[in-house]
Amino acid sequence: MKNGAGKTVKKQDLPSKDCIICGRPFTWRKKWERNWDEVTTCSKSCNAQRKRGSKGGDTDNNAAERKNARKKKREGTADPSLFSKPCTICDSPSDLLIRCQVDSSKQWNMVCKGCWASVSGGVTDGDADHPHYKYGGLWKNRYAQATI
DSSP: OBOTTSOBOOGGGSOEEEOTTTOOEEEOOGGGTTTTTTOOOSSHHHHHHHHHHHTTOOOHHHHHHHHHHHHHHHHTOSOGGGGOEEOTTTOOEESEEEEEEOSTTOOEEEEOHHHHHHHHTTOTTOOTTOTTOEEEEEEEOTTSOOOO
């Protein structure tokens, strides 16, 4: 760290703070030069503990539930409706969504088949009545059963 005159500051003169998790003091580091005011924890482990604590605490039961859910997803035995996403227009969950731009804001929306016809005019590339429509691809729930 350099002082106002451009000279190097001695290590004992560096600023320090107390960690909000473990309470131990820690001193300024070069990598924190830009965001020293926002640094609140002394290490990666204290930072991880702070993040876990902000989610309401991580109990062994919650960890076991998440592990079980991942296992069911991997095996294909999980409930497919858990992985559906909502349509941005009607907010109903769907297993197949079309990514598209529908207005002048140029924000991408995920639209279900029912809403897609009204947004695009039923044409893949849009029509004269829908000048802001732009197709951006499909999203498909891989865990839902294929319906033919």
